[in-house]
Amino acid sequence: MRIPKLTYNRGTLLLHPPPRGKGWIEFATWDDRVEKFRVPAIKYRPLLETLQAEGIEIEDEAKGFIPLELNSSVKMEPYPHQTEALRAWKQSGRQGVVVLPTAAGKTYLAQLAMESTKRSTLVLVPTLDLMHQWYAQLEVAFPDIELGLLGGGSRDRAPLLVSTYNSAAINAENLGNQFALLVFDECHHLPTDFFRVIAEYAIAPYRLGLSATPERADGSHRELEGLIGAIVYRKTPEELSGSALAQHRVVQIKVQLSPKEREQYDRAMQTRNDFLRQSRISLGSLDGWQRFVQASARSSEGRRAMLAHREAKEIALCTDGKLRVLTESISQHYPESILIFTNDNATVYRISQTFLIPAITHQTPVKERHDILTRFREGDYKAIVASHVLNEGVDVPEARIAIILSGTGSTREYVQRLGRVLRKGSGENKLAILYEVVTEDTSEERTSERRRGYNVVEKPKKLRKNKPQQLEILPPSPKAAEPKKPWGKPKEDES
16 A cells, blocks of 8 residues: 655645545545645644554655754843743744733744754744844844845745745745744734735744734734644733833823813814714724714715814824923933824824924835934934834834824734833833823723723823823733643754
């Protein structure tokens, strides 16, 4: 009897002739076109585990990955949380997601995982900026290993490859059997219809997901367990404060609308709410918002309601009271480096012109953005203002003060902005401060509560009467997952 052969075929596996036993059948589907059994590539590991458990010998021609002597030329003592996270990932069969705050050393953790696994590795990142950052770090760590890029005009073939999610998804069928370890940086990007094929078309038995906030508003983060593995380790900014991260305070300041702004805001909200009541639309869900957008396009009343909604939002987001708080904060902390975040580009440019502060938006050319960040790092610029472009995927220089003048209801965005000031830096006893400026008695208060992801226990006082109050950031996080039985254990130490 011929030995069954397993081959890789454009994102799937072909198994022929059929092996003995029955366990493998749950993974396979008969394909009349080729008259062979076909298995999803992502089932490569459980398929082999099943065949091995039944003592069935097969000829594995599917894997194209190879051993790599990954020995870092730069040795650093890992933080305790990095050691714990690596151990938890190994105990979970080298599959799973590690959740750590921004600036907590996720890249170095991945480097440790690569060193301990010593196999062909593909690193996935969401932006070109991150791709080049990873390349620079891996080039220093592994100077003797062939290192490549996929994305931004580069189409390298190398056993250690850094790729954008976009480029990897386009080439998923060709990459799928070339790597034993997949590292998904900012892995919350993976569970989309376009990107998920990177994981589904890959046979990689080892997978590491990294994120500060893996949860997604659409609930698709639940699919990460099937694509990468369960969350095996998690730490919050509070748990790492003072050790791997700088000690920090989160301070909420509430400002009031001026009488004129209050009148305009209330009138706009009344117009909007009257229309919503008449149309029986509630904005408490995504479906409600979609109905509002559709209704605004069908009638003049709907259009007026949408314009009123936008007017009220603009008043709350950029009231003159917020600019006064910004003036006081800059004066108080000068000459500290300060990052200022807003929700929209119009406010970015207004602040830039009013305070003569460099602005960065998605419209800022790459060279200009690089120059601004370099001069901010060198201290030529004491403050920069941005909307969403610095949230993720950009190497932002160290700063101690961040000011959120406005933002979305996204917890991820909030944690990312906090992470921009949590890097410990070279100074001792750094205390990072995040100011969150919220307009009182407006929809901004509810937006603030949503993005912080918890109920405020102590209501902050207004700036004009009392000092700002410190608030908690995130609720306690779950513990690491229970260890799973290791598969195909590399020979090096598993401890």
